[in-house]
Amino acid sequence: MTSQTRAAETGAPVGLTSSEAAARRARGEGNVSVTGTSRTYARILRTNVFSFYIMILFTIGVALLALGRWSDALISVGLGVITAGISAAQEIRAKRQLDRLQLLARGTVVVVRDGRETEVPPEAVVRGDVLAVRPGDQLVVDGPVLTGRVEVDESLLTGESEAQVRGPGADLLSGSHCVGGGGTQLARDVGPASYANRLTAQARRDSTDSTPLQQRISFVIRLTMVLVVLMGGAILAQTVLEGYSLLRVVQTSAVLSGLVPYGLFFMIALSYTVGAVSSSREGALVQRVNAVESVSNVDVVCTDKTGTLTTGRLTVTEVLPLGAHTLDDVTAALGAVARSTGAPNLTSAALAAHLPAEPVPVVEEVAFTSSRRWSALRTRDDTWVLGAPEVLVPAAPGPHPDVDVRSRTAQGLRVLVLGRATTPGAPLRGADERPALPELELVALVALADELRPDVPETLARFAAEGIELKVLSGDDPDTVAALATRAGLPDAVPVHAGHLDQLSDAELDGVVAGGTVFGRVAPEQKERIVTSLRRQGRYVAMVGDGVNDALALKAAQVGVAMRSGSAVARDVADIVLTDDSLAALAPARRTGRRIIDGITTSAQVFLARVATQGLVIVVVTMLGLGFPYSPAQGGLTLFTVGLPSLVLTAWARPTAPDPHVLRTLARFVIPAAVLTAAGGATVYAVLYTEVAGGFASSRVPAQVIADFERYTGLTYGVDGDFAAAAATIGAQTGLSTFVSLASVLLVLYLKPPARLFAAWTAYTGDRRPAWLVLGLLVVLVAALVTPVTSDLFGLTGAAPPVYTTVLPALVVWFGALGLAYRLRLMDRLLGLREPAG
Numbered sequence: 001m002t003s004q005t006r007a008a009e010t011g012a013p014v015g016l017t018s019s020e021a022a023a024r025r026a027r028g029e030g031n032v033s034v035t036g037t038s039r040t041y042a043r044i045l046r047t048n049v050f051s052f053y054i055m056i057l058f059t060i061g062v063a064l065l066a067l068g069r070w071s072d073a074l075i076s077v078g079l080g081v082i083t084a085g086i087s088a089a090q091e092i093r094a095k096r097q098l099d100r101l102q103l104l105a106r107g108t109v110v111v112v113r114d115g116r117e118t119e120v121p122p123e124a125v126v127r128g129d130v131l132a133v134r135p136g137d138q139l140v141v142d143g144p145v146l147t148g149r150v151e152v153d154e155s156l157l158t159g160e161s162e163a164q165v166r167g168p169g170a171d172l173l174s175g176s177h178c179v180g181g182g183g184t185q186l187a188r189d190v191g192p193a194s195y196a197n198r199l200t201a202q203a204r205r206d207s208t209d210s211t212p213l214q215q216r217i218s219f220v221i222r223l224t225m226v227l228v229v230l231m232g233g234a235i236l237a238q239t240v241l242e243g244y245s246l247l248r249v250v251q252t253s254a255v256l257s258g259l260v261p262y263g264l265f266f267m268i269a270l271s272y273t274v275g276a277v278s279s280s281r282e283g284a285l286v287q288r289v290n291a292v293e294s295v296s297n298v299d300v301v302c303t304d305k306t307g308t309l310t311t312g313r314l315t316v317t318e319v320l321p322l323g324a325h326t327l328d329d330v331t332a333a334l335g336a337v338a339r340s341t342g343a344p345n346l347t348s349a350a351l352a353a354h355l356p357a358e359p360v361p362v363v364e365e366v367a368f369t370s371s372r373r374w375s376a377l378r379t380r381d382d383t384w385v386l387g388a389p390e391v392l393v394p395a396a397p398g399p400h401p402d403v404d405v406r407s408r409t410a411q412g413l414r415v416l417v418l419g420r421a422t423t424p425g426a427p428l429r430g431a432d433e434r435p436a437l438p439e440l441e442l443v444a445l446v447a448l449a450d451e452l453r454p455d456v457p458e459t460l461a462r463f464a465a466e467g468i469e470l471k472v473l474s475g476d477d478p479d480t481v482a483a484l485a486t487r488a489g490l491p492d493a494v495p496v497h498a499g500h501l502d503q504l505s506d507a508e509l510d511g512v513v514a515g516g517t518v519f520g521r522v523a524p525e526q527k528e529r530i531v532t533s534l535r536r537q538g539r540y541v542a543m544v545g546d547g548v549n550d551a552l553a554l555k556a557a558q559v560g561v562a563m564r565s566g567s568a569v570a571r572d573v574a575d576i577v578l579t580d581d582s583l584a585a586l587a588p589a590r591r592t593g594r595r596i597i598d599g600i601t602t603s604a605q606v607f608l609a610r611v612a613t614q615g616l617v618i619v620v621v622t623m624l625g626l627g628f629p630y631s632p633a634q635g636g637l638t639l640f641t642v643g644l645p646s647l648v649l650t651a652w653a654r655p656t657a658p659d660p661h662v663l664r665t666l667a668r669f670v671i672p673a674a675v676l677t678a679a680g681g682a683t684v685y686a687v688l689y690t691e692v693a694g695g696f697a698s699s700r701v702p703a704q705v706i707a708d709f710e711r712y713t714g715l716t717y718g719v720d721g722d723f724a725a726a727a728a729t730i731g732a733q734t735g736l737s738t739f740v741s742l743a744s745v746l747l748v749l750y751l752k753p754p755a756r757l758f759a760a761w762t763a764y765t766g767d768r769r770p771a772w773l774v775l776g777l778l779v780v781l782v783a784a785l786v787t788p789v790t791s792d793l794f795g796l797t798g799a800a801p802p803v804y805t806t807v808l809p810a811l812v813v814w815f816g817a818l819g820l821a822y823r824l825r826l827m828d829r830l831l832g833l834r835e836p837a838g
Contacts, residue, residue, distance in 0.1 A: 013112060013130040013146045013147060013184045013186070014112060014115050014130070015111060015112030015113055015114075015115070015129060015130035016111075016112075016113060016126070016128055016129055016130070017113065017114050018113055018114055020128070021113060021124075021126050021129065024126040024127055024128060025124075025126050029126050029127040029128075029190065029191075030123065030124070030125070030126050030190065030191060031122060031123055031124070031125040031126065031140060031141055031187070031190040031191050031194075032123065032190075032191035032192060032197070089273070108120060108121055108122070109121075109122055109125060109131055109132075109137065109140055110131065110132040110134075111124075111125060111129045111130060111131050111132070111187075112129070112130040112131075112132065112184070113129075117132055122140040125140060125141055125187055125190060126187065126190065127187055127188065127189075127190045128186070128187060129141075129186075129187040130146065130184050130185070130186060130187070131143075131184065131185045131186075131187060132182075132184055133145075133148070133150050133172070133178050133182055133183050133184065133185050134178060134182045135178055135179060135180055135181070135182065135344055135345075136177070136178065136179075137177070137178045138175070138176070138177050138178075139152070139172050139173065139174050139175065139176050139177070139178065139185070140174055140194075141174050141185070141187040141188070141189060141190045141194055142171060142172070142173050142174050142188055142189035142190075142193075142194045142195050143171065143172060143185050143186040143187050143188035143189065144168070144169050144170060144171055144172070144185070144186055144188065145166050145167060145168050145169065145170050145171075145172060145183050145184070145185055146168065146183065146184040146185060146186050147168060147183045147184045148168075148181060148182050148183020148184060149165055149166070149167045149181045149182075149183060149367060150165070150166045150167075150172060150178055150180075150181045150182060150183050150185075151163045151164070151165050151166075151178065151179050151180030151181045151343070151345050151367075151368070152164055152165075152166060152172060152173075152176045152177065152178055152179065153176060153177045153178075153179045153312075153346070154173065154175075154176040155306040155307065155312065155475070155547060157173055157175050157176055157195070157196070157547060157548050157549050163179050163180065163345060163346060165181070165367075165368070168183075172185050173194075173195045173196070174189075174194040174195055174196040174197070175195065175196035175547070175548045175567055175569070179344075179345050179346055180343050180344055180345030180346075180348075180367070180368065181343045181345075181367055182343075195548075196548050196567070196569060210290070211290050211293050211294045211297065211558075212297055212540075212658065212662075213293060213597055213600060213601070213658070213662065214268075214290060214293075216662050216663050217264070217268070217600070217604060219663070220604070220608065220663070220666065221261070221264075224261070224608075224611060227615065228615070231615060231618065231619065235618070235622055235628075261607040261608065261610075261611050264603055264604060264607040264608075264646075267599075267600065267603040267607075267646055267647070267650060268600055268603075269289070270647075270650075271293075271596045271599050271600055271603075271650055272289040272290055272292065272293065272596065273289060275292040275293065275592045275593065275595070275596045276289055276291075276292050278588075278592050279292050279576075279585075279588065279589040279592050280579075282585050282588040282589065282592075283578060283579050283580040283582055283584075283585035284576050284577075284578060284579070284585040284586065284588070284589040285576065285577040285578075285579050286575070286576055286589075287574065287575055287576065287577065288575040291559055291575035291576050292576075292589055292592055292593050292596065293593045293596040293597060293600075294558055294559050294575070294593065295542060295559050295561075295576065295586065295589050295590050295593050296590050296591075296592075296593030296594045296596070296597060296658060297540045297558070297593075297658055298468060298540050298541070298542040298558070298559060298590070299467065299468060299469065299539055299540050300468065300469040300470075300471060300534055300539045300540070300541055300542075301463060301468055301469070301470050301471070301541075301542045301543075301544060302470075302471045302472075302473055302527075302530065302531055302534070302541060302542070302543045302544070302553065302557065303470065303471070303472055303473070303543070303544040303545070303583075304472075304473060304474060304527075304544065304545040304546060304547065304549075304550050305450075305472055305473075305474035305476060305481055305484065305485075306450070306474065306475075306476070306546075306547075307545075307546035307547060307563060307565070307566055308453075308544050308545060308546055308563060308583070309452060309453065309456050309472070309484065309485075309488055310450040310451055310452055310453065310484070311450075311451045311452075311453055312451075313346065313349070313350065313450075313451045314346050314347060314349075314350035314414070314448045314449065314450065314451060315350060315354070315448065315449055315450075315451045316350055316351060316354035316355070316446065316447070316448055317413060317447045317448065317449045318408070318413075318445075318446070318447040319331055319334065319355075319444055319445075319446055319447075320401075320404060320444060320445040320446075320447070321443070321444050322401060322442045322443060322444055322445065323398075323441070323442065323443075325443050325444065330418070330443055330444040331355045331357075332355075332357055333384065333418065333420075333443065333444075334351055334355050334357075334386075334418060334444065334446065335351065335352065335355030335356055335357025336357040336358065336359065336360050337351070337377055337384045337386060337418075338351035338352040338355065338357075339352050339357055339358070339359040340359040340360050340361075340362050340377055340379075341362075341365065341367075341375070341377065342362065342365055342367075343365070343367035343368070343375075345368060347368070347386075347416070347448065350448055351446070360379050361379060361380065362377050362378070362379060363378045363379060363380060363425075364376075364377075364378040364427065364428050364429075365377050365378070365428075366428045366429075366435045368386075368387075372387075372391075372435060373387050373388040373390075373391045374386065374387025374388065374391050374392060374437070375387065376428045376435075376437075378425065378426070378427070378428055380425070381424060381425070382420055382421070382424060382425075383420065383421035383423075383424070383425060383426045383427075383428065383438060384418065384419070384420055384421075385418070385419045385420070385421070385437065385438075385440060386416055386417070386418050386419075386446075387416060387417060387419075388415075388416065388417070389401075389405045389415055389416070389417045389445075391437075392417045392419050392437070392440060392442070393405075393417060393442070395419070395437045395438075395439060395440045396419060396439070396440040396441060396442045397439070398441075398442070400442075401417075401442065401445055404445055405445065408445070408447045410483070411483050411487070412449070412450075412479070412480050412481075412482070412483020412484045412486070412487065413447040413448065413449050413483075414447070414448040414449070414450075415445060415446070415447055415448075416445070416446045416448070417442060417444070417445060417446075418442075418443045418444045418445075418446060419440035419441060419442050419443060420440065420441050420443050421438040421439065421440060421441075422438070422439045422440065422441050423438065423439070426438035426439075449484075449487070450484055452484070452487065452488055453581070453582070453583065455582050455583055455584040456488050456489075456583060457488055457489040458584065459583040459584050459586070459587070460488055460489045460490055461489055462587055464489075464491075466590075469517075470490055470517065471513075471516070471517055471518075471519065471530070471534075472485050472490070472493075472517065472518045472519065473519050473522045473526075473527045473530060473553070474518075474519070474520055474522060475520075475521060475522055475523070475549065476520055476521075477520050477521070478495030478496060478497050478498075478518060478519070478520025478521065479495050479520070480520070481495065481518050481519075481520045482494065482495035482518045482520075485517070485518050490517065490518075492517060493517055493518045494516065494517060494518065495518045495519075495520055496512065496516040496518060496519045496520070497520055497521055498519050498520060498521045498522040498523070498526050499521055501522075501526055501529070501530075502526070506533070506536070509529065509530075509533050510533050510536060510537055513530050513533045513534060513537075514537060523549075524548075524549040524550070524551070524552055524553070525552065527543075527545075527549070527550065527552065527553035528552035528553045528555075528556045530553070531543055531553045531556040531557050532556055535556070535557075535558070540558055541557040541558050541559070542557055542558065542559040542560075542561055542586075543556070543557035543559070543560055543561065544561040544562075544563075544583065545560075545561075545562060545563075545566070545570055546562060546563035546565065546566025546567065546570055547566055547567050547570060548567045548569045548570065550562075550566075550570050551567075551569045551570055551572075551573050554570060554573050554574050555573050559575050559576065560573060560574040560575045560576070561574055561575070561576045561577075561578060561586065562574035562576070562577050562578070563577075563578055563581045564577055564578060564579045564580070564581055565581050576589065591655040592655075594654075594655035594656055594657065594658065595653045595654065595655045596653070597656070597658050597659075598653040598654055598655070598656045599649070599650035599651070599653035600650070601659065601662060601665070601666075602646070602649045602650060602653060602751065602752070603646040603649070603650055604666060605666060605669050605670060605751060606642055606645055606646045606649070606744075606747070606748075606751070607642055607646065608666060608670045608674075609669070609670045609673045609674055609677070609744070609747060610638060610641070610642045610740075610744060612670055612671070612673075612674030612678075613673070613674045613677045613678045613681065613740060613744075614630070614740075616674055616675065616678035616682075617629050617630075617678045617681050617682055617685070617736065617740070618630070620678065620682040621682055621685055621686075624682075624686060626685065626686060626689045626728075626729075626732065627689070627725060627728070627729035627732070628729070629681075629682075629685055629732070629733060629736055630733065630736075630737075631730075631733060631795040633793065633794055633795030634733060634737050634794055634795050634796065636793070636794050637737055637741050637781075637784075637794055640741065640745075640777060640780055640781050640784065641740070641741045641744035641745055641777075641781065642744060644777060645744075645745065645748050645773065645777065648773055649748070649751070649752060649770070649773075652752075652767070652769060652770075654765075667827075668825075668827055668828065669751070669761060671827050672818060672821040672822060672826065672827050673747055673750075673818060676814055676817055676818050676821065677740060677743050677744075677747075677814065677818075680739060680743065680810045680811070680813070680814040681736050681739050681740045681743075682736075683810060684732075684735045684736055684739045684806050684807055684810050685732040685733070685735060685736040686732070687735075687806050688728075688731050688732040688734075688735040688736075688802065688803065688806055689728045689729065689731070689732035690728075691731075691802060692724075692727055692728040692731040692732065693724050693725065693727075693728035696709075696717070696723070696724040696727060696728070697724060708797065708798065709723075709727040709730070709731075709797075710723075712727070712730050712797055713726040713727055713730060715727075730795070730796075730797060731797055731800075731802075731803075733795070733796070734791075734796040734797045734800070734803055735802075735803045735806055735807055737794070737796060738785055738796075738803055738804075738807050739807045739810060739811060739814075741781055741785075742778070742781065742807070742811055743811060743814055743815075745774055745777045745778055745781060746774065746811070746815060747818075748770055748773060748774050748777075749770065749771070749774055750762075750818065750819065750822060751770075752765070752767065752770040753765070753770070754767065754768045754769070754770045754771035754774075755768075755771070758819070760818075760819040760820075760822035760823040761822040785799065786798075786799040
C-alpha cells in the first residue's frame with residue numbers, strides 16, 4: 001500500500017516513505033537546490049579566457065609561433081594567461097565568498113517521512129513529499145496547502161509587503177516566507193519546475209555589459225590592430241620585394257606585434273581586481289570584475305522597497321489612546337495581546353518588541369487573514385480585537401477617529417485599531433462557527449511603519465548630491481511607497497500606478513518612466529521593462545533588489561546590485577552583492593570605480609603614446625630607406641619607460657568623474673606626444689645612421705670601434721658587404737631607443753605635473769610624487785643603458801659619446817616643443833576642435 005493510498009483512507013497527510021522518496025529522487029524528481037550559484041568555475045574561466053583582449057594576445061602568440069618566435073610568443077600567450085588568470089581569480093574568490101555566505105544562511109525543512117517529521121536539507125525534498133510549514137520557514141517548493149492556514153510573505157516574489165493568507169487547496173510558492181499560522185504543504189512542483197527556478201532560468205541568461213571606458217578602449221585597440229596589420233603588410237611586402245632574409249621578416253613581424261599594447265590589457269585586469277578586492281572590504285562583493293568601474297558611471301538607481309530601502313520589519317511609531325483610556329492601560333493591553341497570540345505575524349512581532357508585557361491565557365482566538373483584516377483574542381476577562389479601521393470602526397458606536405486615521409495613512413503609515421468587546425467574554429464566532437465581530441469599544445489607534453534601513457536617508461542624500469536620480473519600483477500600493485520614499489528623503493515622490501504600463505508603447509512608456517519617481521504595483525516583468533526603458537533613453541542604470549521578482553531587472557541593468565539577505569536568485573544574477581545589506585557600501589565602490597577610470601585612462605595615455613610613437617618612427621625610417629629602426633630585444637625597454645610608470649600612476653589614481661570625451665582626451669594628449677617624439681626620434685636615428693655609415697665608408701674608424709661593432713653585428717669589417725649598413729643600423733637604433741626611452745619617462749611630468757612649471761597639459765594637483773617617480777626611473781634607465789650586460793640584453797651598443805651628444809640636445813628641444821604644443825593647444829587649433837565643456 002502506497003503513502004497516497006494510506007492518505008486517502010485516513011484523510012491525514014502521512015507523506016512518503018523513505019523508499020518512495022529514494023525512488024523518486026532516482027527518477028529525477030528531486031528538488032534541485034535553489035541556493036547554488038549559476039556562476040560555475042567553468043563559466044568564469046570561459047568568460048575571462050575568451051574575452052576580446054585575451055583573444056588578441058592568443059592570436060598574436062599563434063602567429064609568432066608560426067614564425068618561429070618562441071620567446072615572443074611566450075610573452076604574448078603568457079601575458080594573456082596571466083591577465084585572464086587575474087580576472088578569473090577575483091571572480092572565483094567572489095564566488096567562494098558568496099557560496100560561504102549562502103551556506104551559512106541555508107536552512108533545513110521538515111518533511112513527513114515514514115509517518116513522522118524529519119528534518120532534511122532543501123535539495124532532499126522530492127515531488128509528493130509533505131512539508132511542515134511554520135512561522136519563519138522559507139518555502140522551497142510549489143504546492144497547495146494540505147492542512148492549516150498559512151500566512152506568507154511573498155515580497156521576494158511579487159514585491160507586495162502585505163502578508164497573504166493561504167488555506168487548504170491554495171498554492172504556496174517557493175521563495176516566499178511563512179510569517180504566521182502554520183500547516184502542511186504538498187510538494188507538487190520541485191526543482192526546475194518551481195516558480196522561483198522558472199524565473200531564475202530567465203534571469204540566468206549569459207550577458208555581459210562592457211563599461212563605457214571598456215568600449216572606448218576596445219575601439220582604440222581595434223583601430224591600433226587595423227593600423228598595425230596595414231602597416232605590417234606594407235613593410236613585409238617591401239622586405240620581400242627587396243629580397244630580405246626570412247630572419248629579417250621574422251624580426252620585423254616580432255617588432256610590429258609589439259605595437260599591440262599588451263601591458264594595457266594587464267593594467268586593466270589588475271585595476272579591476274584591486275578595485276574589486278578594495279570594494280569587498282567595504283561590504284560590496286564584486287562578482288563581475290568590471291562592475292566596480294561600471295558603478296561609477298551610474299546616473300540613475302532603481303531600487304525595490306521591501307528588503308532594500310526597508311528591512312522587511314515593522315516598527316511601532318505611535319500608540320494613540322481613544323476616549324478615556326490612558327496610555328499605560330492601552331500599551332499593557334496591546335503588549336499582552338501581541339505576546340499571547342498563537343499565530344504570530346509581522347504586526348504582532350512589532351507590537352511585542354515595542355510594548356513589553358506578559359502573555360495571558362487565551363480562551364478563544366481568531367487569526368488574522370487578509371480577507372477578514374482583523375484578529376481577536378478572548379481571555380477570561382476581556383475580548384480584544386485588532387484590525388483595519390475600515391472594518392472595526394463600523395462595529396463601534398460613538399465618535400469615530402476618522403481624522404486621526406486619515407492623517408496617519410497620508411504619511412504612509414499602517415494604521416490599526418484596538419477594540420474591546422462591550423460585553424466581557426463575548427464570543428468571536430457566530431452560530432455557524434464562522435468568525436464574527438462583537439460590538440466594540442474603540443480603545444486605541446496603532447500606527448506602524450516599514451522599518452527603514454538606518455543608512456538609507458544618508459545614502460539617498462549622497463545620491464542626490466552626486467546627481468544620481470532614484471526611482472523606486474515596488475509591488476506595494478503606490479501611495480504607501482511614495483510616503484515611505486518621502487520619509488527616506490526622496491523629494492517629489494509622485495506615485496505612479498503600474499497597472500496601466502502594459503498597455504503603453506515603448507515611446508509612451510519612456511515618457512512615463514522619465515517623469516516618474518515612485519512606481520507601485522509593479523510586476524517583475526514591468527521592472528525589467530522600466531530598466532530597459534531607462535537604458536533606451538541613454539541612462540546608465542543600477543538596479544538594487546533582493547527578491548526573485550527583481551532578478552530580471554537586475555540582469556537588464558548595467559549594474560545589478562543584490563542584498564545578501566535577499567533571495568539566492570538575486571545574489572546569483574547580480575554583479576555586486578552588498579554583504580552587509582547596506583546601500584552605503586555603494587559610495588566607496590563608486591569612489592573606487594572612479595579611481596579605476598582615472599588609472600586606466602592614465603595607463604592608456606602612456607601606452608598609446610608609446611605605440612603611436614613607435615609606429616610613426618617605423619613608417620618614417622622605412623620611407624627614408626635607412627633600415628628597420630627596432631629589434632625585438634629593444635622592446636624590453638618598455639618595462640621601464642611604460643610598464644612601471646603606468647603601474648605606479650594607476651596606484652596613485654584619484655577618484656575623478658568619468659570623462660565623457662575620453663577618446664578626444666586621449667587623442668589630444670597622445671597625438672602631440674607621438675608626433676613630436678617620433679619626429680625627434682627619427683631625426684636622432686637619421687643623424688646617427690648617416691654618421692656611423694659615413695665613418696665606416698671613410699675608413700677612418702679606430703680599431704677598437706671596429707671590434708665593438710663586429711661584436712654587436714656578428715659581421716666582419718671588410719669581409720661582409722653589409723657590415724656598414726648593419727653597424728649604422730644598430731648605432732642608430734641605440735640612439736633612437738635612448739631618446740624615446742628618456743622622452744617616455746619625462747612625459748610623466750606633463751601627464752601628472754608635480755609643479756606648476758610642467759602644468760601645460762593639465763592642472764597642477766600639488767602631488768610631488770611623480771617627480772620622484774621620474775627621477776627614480778631616469779636613474780634605473782640610465783644605469784641599464786650604460787651597463788654592458790643590460791645594454792647587450794636590450795640589443796644596444798655600449799655607452800658612446802656620439803649617442804648622447806645627439807640625444808640630449810634633441811631631448812631638450814623635444815621637451816620644450818611638447819610643452820608649448822600642450823600649452824597652446826596646437827592640435828586643437830589645427831583640427832578646429834573646441835575645449836570640451838567642463
